[in-house]
Amino acid sequence: MTVEDIPQVGRLFYKIFRKKTGDSSTAFNNYFKDLFFGSPFYEIQYGSFVHETENGSINSAILAIPMQYSVDDRIVTARLLCAFMTDPDMSRRGAAELALTMRPRHQDLCFSDSASPVSADHWKAVGGTLMPLHGLDWYRVFQPAGFLAQTGGKHSAFLRFTARLPLARPADRLVKRMVASFNTEHTHGMHDETMSSELFLATVPEFLAPYSVRPVWSELELGWILGIARQNSSLGPLHIRSVWDSKAELNGCFVYFGQPGSIAQIMNVFSQKNKEHTVVNQMMYHLEQSGFVGARGHVQPRQLEALSRHRGMFYKHRAHTCVSTRYSSVTDAIARNEMFIGGLAGESWSRLVSDFF
Known part of the structure; x- marks a missing residue:
């Protein structure tokens, strides 16, 4: 072409x-x-x-x-x-x-x-x-009524109108008081903060190192991807947040689109080895406290166990993920869940997916 x-x-x-x-x-x-x-x-x-x-x-x-x-x-x-x-x-x-x-x-x-x-x-x-x-997406519900209004609004003019009103808030407050599982428990000593593009570009290769087949993501290429991704205003602003423990050690980071009151679209969650639980939990805590009604993201098999510890979760087929390669080492890596695909190493940040309707 x-x-x-x-x-x-x-x-x-x-x-x-x-x-x-x-x-x-x-x-x-x-x-x-x-x-x-x-x-x-x-x-x-x-x-x-x-x-x-x-x-x-x-x-x-x-x-x-x-x-x-x-x-x-x-x-x-x-x-x-x-x-x-x-x-x-x-x-x-x-x-x-x-x-x-x-x-x-x-x-x-x-x-x-x-x-x-x-x-x-x-x-x-x-x-x-x-x-x-x-090919699966995970969903975490923080505010059930608000989440229903957001998702149902795609198919119902009434629910689209309802989603713009504060009607769901009293119902959500009542549900969260009655059903404790909708609340994310904060892990002592953990916190997250805005991550500079420079720190993200410098550290993300380390998070990907355990994958034998992975994006190189040089500063030049990843900088270009982030620049194009930020043009997708239909998903809301793009956020990159780092996760730190009480010893001021970087445990990981997460990348998402969205603004409070909406369903956050998670691009990627990155973590140090054996820190998947703390990073995923801190991400959920941040999103809940920030006022998102829910979150969704693509399943990464290595993070599935950490995600499944959270209640208010469900999974749904999104699309098929397919690979073609002449290298047997790639197909071997796929069998071991050692190929990294999805999020910024995928198409979901593109405006062709969610814009120009």
């Missing part, structure tokens, strides 16, 4: 994912260019694919963002696949040909954390690997 293809691909994106006909907006096209051509490691061989008909019309596309990954301490440029789309009014041949490019023998590493069931079937058909646990 080239920059000149953006208007055609934008039109196809609107048709498939927004159920709209006509040209994509200038704002969409500008963001699309920044997202898919702006990475500091962008080169055309690591970018997106399109399929053209004989008359030059684009009828299928796979959108991809290059991301550097460490595979057993060897750096490769991976592809984060963000959308696989084909025009339903045209031949499916283009989709089939593009799907074949995802064969493991053609890829150092490509992955998606937002694949639809149809896309997941394509991955399986060409020999890719699925990561079922990574």
